[in-house]
Amino acid sequence: MTLTSTITPGGGRARPQPAVHRLRGVSSRDRDWDGVRLHVVTGKGGTGKTTVAAALALALAAEGGKVLLVEVEERHGIAPLFGLDSLSYAEREIAAADNGGTVYALAVDAEAALLEYLEMFYGLRRVGGALRRFGVIDFATTIAPGARDILLTGKVTEAVRRRTPQSARHDGPGPYVYDAVVLDAPPTGRITRFLNVTAEVSGLARVGPVRDHAARVIDVIRSPETVVHFVTLLEEMPVQECVEGIAEARDAGLHVGGILVNMVRPALLEDSVLAAASQGVVDVAALTRGLQAASLPDPSRLAQELSKEIVEHARHMRVAAEARSRLAAAGRPCYDVPFLDDGVDLDGLRRLARELRDQGAV
Amino acid sequence: MNPTPPRTLDVDDLLDNPGTRIVVCCGSGGVGKTTTAAALALRAAERGRHTVVITVDPARRLAQSLGLTELDNTPRPVPGVADSNGGSLHAMMLDMKRTFDETVEAHADPQRAEQILNNPFYQSLSSSFAGTQEYMAMEKLGQLRRSDEWDLIVVDTPPSRSALDFLDAPKRLGRFLDGRLVRFLGTPARGGAFRLLGAGFGLVTGVITKILGTQLLKDVQSFIGAFDAVFGGFQERAEQTYRILQTEGTAFLVVAAPELDALREASYFVARLSAEQMPLAGLVLNRVQQVHADLSAEQGSAAAELLEATGEHPLAAAALRLHAGRVRQRNREQRLRNRFAADHPDVAIAEVPAYPEDVHDLDALRAIGRALAGVSTVP
């Protein structure tokens, strides 16, 4: 009996929607999204959804379990991050995490999902050729409203629900195959429609397997074990989209997770220095003395030039600070994902994963 | 190896040339297409041309300064544009659904038009099908070009993941509407043509009905029935517009951020344009890191370390760290730029600095215009 209720690794309480972000450093293993099994990662295009989703998967796997990272946009973005050529429509192990954890990955494409669905529910095998010839595949996967979304979410939620067969001695369902699933989801502009299968399905078949299929998808998506995280940069348009996206997702009854602030650069200057510099005021004399002490040539001219860079940086940081306060008003926990100077690779992802864990995200 | 510097794009030459009638700004999402389109249009207008800019998704404050307070699909005059050289600037924001509706209305008799506009399948096609936005941007461009009211039309393209979508999506939509499935879904159910299709047909309609439901099938059928009559005109117009893009008077600008992905996308696009014989004016490299002091990253880091070890002069130490980071970033960007230039030696490049604040007012657009023209500016 108890096996069917929300059991999480480590027996943590289900606390999918904390009201406020825990203070950093209070306890690095007090995990904000304990109990969540499907992490949907959205954000404006190009803000780092794929990168952050991959880091999140590594961070979750570092609890020692199995985590599935899924992409649905046919972008083939995951494979290169992990130094692989490509992923196919088959789950495969792509990286080991700390504590014996494993990250698996899957690139879902709508056509394969459709064929799998037809075979599973209608026993239709090898119909792909005929359907393709008549343009039905194209029609169902790109044009028919909502059909593509339900095929993709159907596959993702199936992986969330999947259980290992239980040995004969035990009753009830076996344990979940994946401790968590991370979805590199469509961008903010489409995420609510993508997840809002109910509304879309009403335009599709209202009876039969599709209906049941949709109902199972909805169960998973609406469950408190599913949250939608938003990736943003500290820039105006991404923040605007993020804030609007959160409101829209909430209105649609989805559980909003955290805000993942990506590409954060370290603060090099004190707040008071930044505040003055953003108004164009830099202590050039002090700067000159410092450059002189470092024996740099032509210190007074160099100080003038560097102060221009300081002012630009400070103005940029002011924009970033304004962005932060707009995000704070959204009332969701925020996590910083640092900017990786040397580009993103597996080592970089591991660093981002550690940062997420240090901040108590997972 | 010291790479030859890339060719510099002369934007003023392009904008001032009366033969230039259309400038299309392409590129992957978020790189600054809308900003570049607006800045070019403003510059052209203030240099004396009657210009209109079609924007797709301007940032809210940019839209406001362009006078785009409502989405009404008609060019509106932009307030605050200098007209001392005899030019003018109008701007409009593309409303794809409305453009689609208007095109239907222009091609169908009123009764049929209404039938189409009320069809649920049409409604979802015209508001959410991937590619409709691109198709409608083309349609609007064609309309404005045919009206011949403007010296110069500057077009921003939809925020698709790939710059190529702008060229491919209209065809994809056209192919679907003209495709086999649609043809036979549109055929009256008892028609003789069905028998010729043989056994495949039952399977296909069976699957569609099962997955998508009979209602959708009915909607599609009645949509096709009504749309068929106007569709020929549609297709022909899209092709006409496509041909305009191949004429001398059109110039494509590819906008990219100085990042690997964006430049890779730009490379694909450049190759594609040349395959389609579409005239490329150059690459705009937007948001380039600015460095103001001539001190290498290594020198900067070493000096910062020295100061940090003494614990004195924290301001200078931080300034040097900051500088070193900026130099590294700029060097990375230049490497990417040079690689692009080596792969595409014929493509001229204009660089626009990364300004600390977003671009929302005419002054900021003017600064970008000057940067595009290679007139050096202090932000």
Ligand SMILES: Nc1ncnc2c1ncn2[C@@H]1O[C@H](COP(=O)(O)OP(=O)(O)OP(=O)(O)O)[C@@H](O)[C@H]1O
């Ligand atoms: N923290 C980071 N530090 C440095 N670079 C980053 C970081 N996050 C993302 N990037 C880089 O930014 C670019 C965009 O990232 P990514 O592909 O993850 O974004 P996305 O939101 O998935 O984009 P799309 O909308 O195109 O799917 C990539 O080149 C990536 O390497």
Ligand SMILES: Nc1ncnc2c1ncn2[C@@H]1O[C@H](COP(=O)(O)OP(=O)(O)O)[C@@H](O)[C@H]1O
């Ligand atoms: N050179 C620049 N310096 C600073 N900000 C810029 C620059 N170019 C664009 N931006 C900002 O970047 C964001 C995205 O630009 P936009 O032109 O809307 O991109 P696209 O149309 O390609 O999606 C906007 O907020 C814009 O103000």
Ligand SMILES: [Mg+2]
């Ligand atoms: Mg991605």
Ligand SMILES: [Mg+2]
């Ligand atoms: Mg745009």
